[in-house]
Amino acid sequence: MTDSPFDVAEIDRLLTTTRTVRKRLDFDRNVSDQVIFDCIDIAEQAPSGGNDASRRWIVVRDEATKQKCGEIYRRNGAFMIDVAERLAGSGHGKEQVFSSSAYLVEHFAKAPALVIAAIWGIHDDSGRPGLFDSVIQSAWSFNLALRARGLGSAWTTLLNASVDELADILAIPPGVTTIVTFPVAYTKGTDFTPVARRPAEQITYFDRWGYTRARASEDGGTHFEDGPGVVAEVDIDAPPKAVWPVVSDITFPAGADTELRDAEWVTSDRGVGAVFIGHNKLGDNEWSVDNHITAFEDGRVFEWSTVDPANPGARWRFEIMDQGVGSRVRFSVEIGMENNLTYAMAMDSDDPVSVLNGRRKRMKANMQNTLDAMKAVVEDARA
Ligand SMILES: Cc1cc2nc3c(=O)[nH]c(=O)nc-3n(C[C@H](O)[C@H](O)[C@H](O)COP(=O)(O)O)c2cc1C
Structure with missing residues (x-):
């Protein structure tokens, strides 16, 4: 530890408290393009297969376009609202996550920006590097960079169930795969804590x-x-x-x-x-x-x-x-x-x-x- 060039405790705090944020997203505070560019620049430092720089980021800002994405999210996530209602007050281990996920289903389009991480390529099960495995690490860096700046998000995949519709709305060409969509906002407060995980x-x-x-x-x-x-x-x-x-x-x-x-x-x-x-x-x-x-x-x-x-x-x-x-x-x-x-x-x-x-x-x-x-x-x- 003494060899570290970093403040390890502070970095570990970032790494262990970057949570999925849904109910504490501040939809009323604007997010500048610049902060999104900054976080994407950081995310782009992540490795990619062949170092071929195939990642692309789509930032949805336009209100009508956000609403269209929100409608898909709501349709694909409707089951979460049902489950949340069923689990409400039950004390079930997944009660909170469903309550929080259902909240996001209803409010997705209110995020000041929806940031989609995509990549040139289609998954062909060939085992070659360069698709999910060239995006995940970068997308997580994006999330960490948000957290470091007082913003937050949730890793969401529900839009991926309607890729054709999404491609139509956002004019995404064939041959591109969308991996994750982040509803990005400042967080209400910045005190997040580590959670219990299996050691x-x-x-x-x-x-x-x-x-x-x-x-x-x-x-x-x-x-x-x-x-x-x-x-x-x-x-x-x-x-x-x-x-x-x-x-x-x-x-x-x-x-x-x-x-x-x-x-x-x-x-x-x-x-x-x-x-x-x-x-x-x-x-x-x-x-x-x-x-x-x-x-x-x-x-x-x-x-x-x-x-x-x-x-x-x-x-x-x-x-x-x-x-x-x-x-x-x-x-x-x-x-x-x-x-x-x-x-x-x-x-x-x-x-x-x-x-x-x-x-x-x-x-x-x-x-x-x-x-x-x-x-x-x-x-x-x-x-
Ligand atoms: C592959 C993947 C897909 C996910 N999809 C969604 C999603 O569509 N909607 C959502 O609200 N959360 C989604 N999540 C967030 C998880 O629910 C979240 O990571 C989990 O509840 C743990 O919470 P934590 O990150 O605060 O520890 C996804 C996470 C991952 C890794």
């Missing part, structure tokens, strides 16, 4: 898909001290409440998992502090282990730690994410140094990392089997 440790995979580290490795190598883990995920076409009974059923993985053979509750309660025993078999090796429930949130989280919750052999965790249209189930494990199978096997070997990764490969397959079985059971029950 890097949970969504960053090292060397193989699904291989995590609970803590940063000091030398970049794989070490038990850093909490090596595995993640598997599945999307289930059912709401969290339909998935929860399967996720919180301790015997379920026994059917799909090739190591866990059976499980039984030791305690009569089921929340944090409850204990169950898991019976396992790998080759000729059979063992049973105490599992302590370490997180239990109805419909969301079911987590247990083996051996000792304060110093687990492994921490297993199911999480159900409400995707609005279904559930994403995340099954993860962090392997601890009290692990008398993986850790012990690795320590017995002169190549502990290979042993660990061999175990991880197997765990990942078992975990994915478990999730796939859950998906089948839940979706079949609803079919």
Whole structure:
């Protein structure tokens, strides 16, 4: 950090507080062309495939033209108003985003400028660089530059569902793709804050898909001290409440998992502090282990730690994410140094990392089997 030529804290503040702004767009304050030019000049510093400068920016200022764009936005976004009304007062995780999105649907054309980022090219699935991947980074820089100047916007794509109509209104020639439209305005106040996102440790995979580290490795190598883990995920076409009974059923993985053979509750309660025993078999090796429930949130989280919750052999965790249209189930494990199978096997070997990764490969397959079985059971029950 000390090598940085920047005020890192200030730059990080910009990067972490550039939010989607809708209800706090100030439609009554004019935005000069100059500030838009300045932000586009900054945005154009972003890389593009082949350095071929194919991006084009369309700024809609004319009132009648804005109204036409607004009409398309309203038509394509009408569903958001319906959803917002349905979710109003429900406390649902997406209530706010739909309320805010619906507000923008009704007020889109009031923004002093609609700025569209476009590019020469049509997506042909060729895998060549130069289309979305030559616009996204630039468009985000534009957004950051706005925020740095007290303006704000929302990344919107609803106009893209009517490209022909849009092309007609704005005289966009064939061969050009519009990627994003920003309703640009000064913001009402400039105090925006970072939001909770899943931490890097949970969504960053090292060397193989699904291989995590609970803590940063000091030398970049794989070490038990850093909490090596595995993640598997599945999307289930059912709401969290339909998935929860399967996720919180301790015997379920026994059917799909090739190591866990059976499980039984030791305690009569089921929340944090409850204990169950898991019976396992790998080759000729059979063992049973105490599992302590370490997180239990109805419909969301079911987590247990083996051996000792304060110093687990492994921490297993199911999480159900409400995707609005279904559930994403995340099954993860962090392997601890009290692990008398993986850790012990690795320590017995002169190549502990290979042993660990061999175990991880197997765990990942078992975990994915478990999730796939859950998906089948839940979706079949609803079919
Ligand atoms: C590809 C993409 C498309 C989006 N489309 C729309 C849209 O059409 N309308 C809208 O109001 N917001 C849209 N958004 C904004 C997201 O809803 C927003 O990023 C999300 O709610 C997170 O809010 P935050 O940016 O403040 O963290 C889009 C965002 C992305 C990345």
